[in-house]
Amino acid sequence: MLSLKNTSVCPFYAVKSNNSPPIIKMLGTVGAGFDCASQGEIEQVLSLGVTPNKIIYAHPCKQESHIRYAQAHGVQIMTFDSEEELVKISRCHDSAKLVLRLGVDDSKALLRLSGKFGAKLGSCQHLLQRAQNLDLEVIGVSFHVGCGCTDSKAYRQAISDAHCVFNIGEELGFKMTLLDIGGGFPGQNDFKLTFEEIAADINKALEEFFPPSCGVSVIAEPGRYYVTSAVTLAANVIAKKVIMEELTNCRTANRTMMYYLNDGVYGSISFLLHDPAQSTVSPYPHRKPKPDEPVYPCVIWGPTCDSVDVVVKNTFLPELQVGDWLLIDNMGAYTHCISTTFNGFRKTPIYYVMSRDTMHWIQLSCTHSLIKPC
């Protein structure tokens, strides 16, 4: 949670990044809310005991039947970025509390989102007027600066833009009470911009544009920030080939190893195909290599028959045998939830562990209400 004097930014975890039930339960227990993108995600979160007021339906282009589901199950807060969406919501949900998703400058993000979602600043007045004509209640503004944001000034600019939209909304008579600063926070410690640097700039901007005295609640929708480093993939070497390459002026041959794992780009590692925010992985052997153990050039393939199913094209590792394990860190976000069973390969099972200290802390916090509800 980012904290700001008397205010704090309440996390609404982006379920899309990892919808494992224990993760949702755990975050719910420590007071988080949830950003859901569909009926399926809302159903799952509700089934785990989360109350509807802790959910934001944060998809600006929703399916009508999903809006009706939200209405029937008490989920009221939802985003929009177009007139058509307003018309749909007015047809399907009579008590929606709307949040205008603003398109912001995401040019500093590794994975941009504003091309697909977000109203332009110049069209917000018209959209808010249309909401008013349809007798809809608008309560705030959201944005997303893009995944893997590399410049914290993007948040500052977006917060300033959101402030302009708050003014327009208030002039029209809406009670604007919710600012949603989206996701985009890094999940790995070695990312070029740290969470603390981003938080410092966000806190300054909030102090300037939304000071605690204005009474606006601030939420965020972190996805990869929470889960990336929580998961390590253990992939098994299911096959191996040694490729001998003749050297021109020499009798000896270079050996390149080809290893085939039981998980690949159609499984947990699909982000290699489509997510510029996570474009490489660094597998390492589960056993510590001996100090003088030679390393060999190798290619690491996924298990399917498809040749794009390559995990690492070129790396050096000590020699592995069939049955050995390779570990890959930072595998918690947009991994298992996107994996397929292409070619009949089963999804990798998940095993959950928690240190005794963490478990103890959570139990204590819950018993003694140490966690401030958002």
Ligand SMILES: Cc1ncc(COP(=O)(O)O)c(C=O)c1O
């Ligand atoms: C609306 C919305 N909120 C939050 C997120 C989570 O983003 P991140 O995982 O970068 O924090 C996404 C990601 O696509 C999103 O579309």
